[in-house]
Structures are given as C-alpha cells and as structure tokens.
Amino acid sequence: MDDRFDTWSRQLRASDRTAFTDLFDAMHTPLLRYASRLTSADTAYDVVQEAFVSLWRMRASLNPDRSLKSLLYTLVRNEALNQRRAMDRRQDRHAEYSPPREPSPSDQVEANALRARLKRWIDDLPERQREAFRLSRFDDLTHDEIAEIMNIAPRTVTNHVTKALQTLRDRLDEHRAATD
Amino acid sequence: MSTHEPTDNALPPEVQSWLDEHPNADADTLREVWQLSGEVPPAMDPDPERVDAMRDALRSATATDRGHTDANEAPTAHPSPTDRSPAERIRSRWAGRALGTAVLLVLVAVGLYLFAVPNRIAVPPGQTQTVSLPDGSTVELNSGTTLHCPRWWRLPPLRSWLGRSVHLEGEAFFAVAETGTPFRVDTKNATVRVLGTRFNVQARRTDGRRETRVVVAEGRVSLAAGGATTRLDSAQAATVQGLGRPSAPEPIRLDQRLAWRRGGFSFADASIRAITAEVGRRFDVSVSVRANVEARPVTLQVTDPESAAPLLRDICRAAGCRVDSTTTGFVIQPR
Numbered sequence: 001m002d003d004r005f006d007t008w009s010r011q012l013r014a015s016d017r018t019a020f021t022d023l024f025d026a027m028h029t030p031l032l033r034y035a036s037r038l039t040s041a042d043t044a045y046d047v048v049q050e051a052f053v054s055l056w057r058m059r060a061s062l063n064p065d066r067s068l069k070s071l072l073y074t075l076v077r078n079e080a081l082n083q084r085r086a087m088d089r090r091q092d093r094h095a096e097y098s099p100p101r102e103p104s105p106s107d108q109v110e111a112n113a114l115r116a117r118l119k120r121w122i123d124d125l126p127e128r129q130r131e132a133f134r135l136s137r138f139d140d141l142t143h144d145e146i147a148e149i150m151n152i153a154p155r156t157v158t159n160h161v162t163k164a165l166q167t168l169r170d171r172l173d174e175h176r177a178a179t180d
Numbered sequence: 181m182s183t184h185e186p187t188d189n190a191l192p193p194e195v196q197s198w199l200d201e202h203p204n205a206d207a208d209t210l211r212e213v214w215q216l217s218g219e220v221p222p223a224m225d226p227d228p229e230r231v232d233a234m235r236d237a238l239r240s241a242t243a244t245d246r247g248h249t250d251a252n253e254a255p256t257a258h259p260s261p262t263d264r265s266p267a268e269r270i271r272s273r274w275a276g277r278a279l280g281t282a283v284l285l286v287l288v289a290v291g292l293y294l295f296a297v298p299n300r301i302a303v304p305p306g307q308t309q310t311v312s313l314p315d316g317s318t319v320e321l322n323s324g325t326t327l328h329c330p331r332w333w334r335l336p337p338l339r340s341w342l343g344r345s346v347h348l349e350g351e352a353f354f355a356v357a358e359t360g361t362p363f364r365v366d367t368k369n370a371t372v373r374v375l376g377t378r379f380n381v382q383a384r385r386t387d388g389r390r391e392t393r394v395v396v397a398e399g400r401v402s403l404a405a406g407g408a409t410t411r412l413d414s415a416q417a418a419t420v421q422g423l424g425r426p427s428a429p430e431p432i433r434l435d436q437r438l439a440w441r442r443g444g445f446s447f448a449d450a451s452i453r454a455i456t457a458e459v460g461r462r463f464d465v466s467v468s469v470r471a472n473v474e475a476r477p478v479t480l481q482v483t484d485p486e487s488a489a490p491l492l493r494d495i496c497r498a499a500g501c502r503v504d505s506t507t508t509g510f511v512i513q514p515r
Contacts, residue, residue: 017242024238032226041224049234056242118213119220136192137217143194158194165195168213169206 005068012059012068020059023068024052030139031076037134038080039087047083051075070145073135077149114175121171125164128152132160189215298328298347306464308440315344316357322382322440324461325350351382353397353441367392370405370420377401379412380438386454392420395437436481445482445491452478452499456492456512463488466509473514475499 004026011019028048035044035051054075062068122130128150135146136157143161147154191199191214199207303309303321310320314333321327328347332338345364356363358376365372367383370392377399383392394403395417403410403418408425410418416429417437439446440462447455452475460467465488478498485491492503492510502513 017239020242021235021239024235028231028234029226032231033222033224036224044224045227045230045234049237052234052238053241056238114216115220118217122217122220133217136195137214138222143192154194158192158198161192161195162198165210165213166205168217169209172209172213172216 006064009062009064009068012055013062013064015059020052020056023072027069027072031072034073034135034139035076035080037131038077039083043080043083043087047076047079050079054079067145067148070141070148073139073141073145073149117175118168118172121168122164125167129160129164129167132157133164136161189218295331298330301327301329303350304464305461308443313344313346315339315359315361315363317344317363318355319346320353320441322351322461323464325352327352348381348383350384351380351440353380353438354378367420369423370394370403370426372401372403374399374401377414384454384457386457387451389422391422394418395432395434397434397438439481439483442483444484445480447478447480449477449479451475452495452501452512455480455495455499456510459488459491459495460509467492467512468509469512470514473501473512475501475512 008019008023012023031048031051032044035047039047051072052075055072062071122133125133132146132150135141135149136143141149143154143157146157150157190196191211195210195214199205199210301309301311301319301321303323303325305324308320308322310318311327312318313329315336319327326349330342330345332342333344340359340361343364344359344361345366347366349368354363354365354374355378356374356376360375363374363376365381367381367390369390370383372379372381372394378397379399379401380395380397381392382394383390385391392405394401394412396412396414398414400414401412403412403420403426405420406423406425410426410429412418412429415431415434417432418426418429420426436446436448445455445458445462447458452473453469455478456467456469459465467488475496476499478495480495480498482491482494488510489503489505492512496503496512500515502515504511504513
C-alpha cells in the first residue's frame, strides 16, 4: 500500500539509521495519538519511544513480507497495554488513562459542536470497536493490518467497524431528531 | 502522506462490500458518519519538544549498539530517557535495582534452603534400619524413628567447621566415627555430645511426656539438658524427662538395654503405655490402652519375640491387665 514502508523495512534490516529517523518522523504523530488513546497523552511518549527501541532491536529479523506499519502499531499496542497493566498495579490508572472529557458543547461554536459530539460518541463506543474504528478511520490501516495489530480475525475488524458506524449513525439520527 | 488524500473519505473496501450485502443499512448516512468522524479533531497534538527529545534518545540508542544484530539480545545501551520526568527516571531505576536485588535474594535463599534443609531419614513402624552418615558414623534406627542430618555434612571442611549435629526423634544406636570434630545429637529436650563412641539415644513421648534416654556402650558422652550437663561413661545410662535436667548416671547391663538392636525388648519399671507403644511401633500394629487400665510397672526382657500377640499377653500377665485383639489391632483392658 505504501512503498515507503517496504523501503524502510529493507533499509532497517541493513541497520540504516537515517531510514530509522525518517520512519520516526513519518510515524511519530499517528503513533503518539494511537498510544494516547490506549493510555494517556503523557504516557504516549514513553510508549512510542519504547516501541521504536524495540523495532531497532529486532531490525535484523524483520520479515520483508509483513507490513512494517502494522508491526509498529503492534509494538505500540503491546507497550501501551504493558504500561496500562503497570498503571493498574499502581492503582491510579483512572486518573491517568480515562479519556479526557470534552468541554461542554455549549462552549463551542455551532460548527464545532457536531464534531465534539461525534468525538464523544466515539469515546463512548465499546473499547474494541472504538479501537478498530479509529485505526480504520484515522490511521489509514487496512482491515488486514488492523486484524494483525489487534490480534483478531479480519472479519471481526469489519464487524467492529460496521457496528461502530451503525451506532454512530443512530446517535446522529437521534441528535438530529432532537434538534429539528 | 500524499498518496492517501484521494481515498481519504472513501469507506474501507470491507465496509463497502458489507454495505453491498446489506441494502437496508442506510449507506448514505453511514458514509456521512464516516466523513464527519474524519473531521473530529485528533486526541492530541504531539509536543514538539518531547518529540525532539525522543528523536535524540533514539539516535543515541541506535548509535551505541551499531553492529549489534541479534534480535533477541538485550540492548547494550538503554535510550537515555530524556522525555521522562526525573521522578519517573528515579522510579524506573529504583524498580530495576529492586528487581535485581529481589532475584538475587531469592536465588541465595533457595541455595541456602537446599543446603540447610536436612536429609530426613524416617523408619516406619515395623522396620529397623541402619544408615551410614557422610562422616563414616553408622546409625541403627529403631522402628518409628526420624533422623535429620544436614546436607552440608557432605563437605568435610564445613563439617569440621560447623560441627557434626543430627536431630533425633525416636530411638537410635550411634557408632560415631572419631574425626576430631564433636558429634552432637539433639532431641526435643536434650543434647548429647561425643567425640567418638557408641551409644544409644531414645527420644520419645512416653505417657505424654518427652523423655530422652541415653545409654553409652563404649567411650564417653556428655548429656546436656535444662542447663545442666552430665558425663556418662560406658555401661552407664541417664534420662532427661520433660524440660528437666539429666538424671544421675546409673550403671546398666548393656545387652539388656540395647536388646532392640537384635529384635528384642527390654523394659525396666516401664509403664504399660510406654511398653505397648514400643511393641506397636516394632510390629507395626495398633495397640490402644483403655483409659481405665491401672497396670503395674513392668520389668521385662524378651530376646526374640515372634509376634505381637503372645508378647502382649505376657506383658499383660505381668502388669495385671487383659489384651483383646480387634479387627484393627489390640486393646488393653482392665482384667
């Protein structure tokens, strides 16, 4: 899908540090956002950095036939879930990774209100649905790649995404019915 | 990512084909939701300073382990965690150190445990057993006896440095090899110390009381209990009852007192309960004594008993009581 990842994968196997930096520059923002959705905005930096360190460590055994992009997301996901378990053990996870609440829509101009609502509806989706939907919508990943990252069947990804879409559609319909 | 722009608002192909299979799904609104959610502001915008710090950390991490290609090996250098707060850095360093210390402590503890946990030699009722200890001493164990001998006995330097000590519950005859290192037998209520000699220690609960009885066959031993120490020469015996001190040494006839080594019994003014307990252990039979039995103390020598039943009958005749056999063993009753 994206030739750059194939090139980077090859260069990384040859311990190319410039390619590593390029990959970091291309991917840090979506990965940080993904990590912040799984943990917290503050923890995300640690998570993404650890993921890149792991990637560098395993560079010699990279499989050229597998998507480097989904590997990166997988590394971020594993690290994020590890951090979350560590937070669970410290008992202060609620303070750190519950998704930040939007400011109330009334504070916002009308054009932004619907987006803010939509964001909250997305936040309210069941966790796995939300993750699959966001990866599909915001991270430009194929359902096969998402399946690999979330360690589930591609069919399940499609189920999650369509269910999420239907829920959001129902919310939108309700909202429009209420405001009309 | 310029290649994505044209397809940005297109539904994923899997969702598109799902829509084709579900014509009632209101595809237009779903497409609208998909498009609208694309306008939702991202959860966060990365802080450029922290991203720079990450880039620096990764650069130094990749610089220090160049040429290192084993995927499974631990990194030779950790990235300097410049994007962590000092508190977090200290916490993670402390956690690493604590983990290392914990692992080390566990290993040491396991080692010490394996080393310190004594070898346990247990002889069940109905049997006797002779064992050789690592120092060359031999121990004959009577029925129903447990002997603990530390594992480090296998290492002669440790043996001479820490001394030779065993723990006994039951009855055993020791032939101690003379090595220059004291040999010690600990029972629940007494300690017997020797250099090289042959002696018998009986440590049992008799009539609900702990009793340790030492008989010396050859050489000299010291018997310590309750803060006092008694020296015993060969053919002498002494007893420690409960938490008391050793009794005064008394001369004994060795062949009688050590009859158990040849399968016999020898009792001197012994209570019916002590005697039946010993018979029960030796023949591995259950002998219970009714609470209302008031029997005389018995002095008895039996060199070669065939089985428990005739022996118990002889004992009861001497003690003035009656023995009945039951399905599970014997019961001693008042006459």
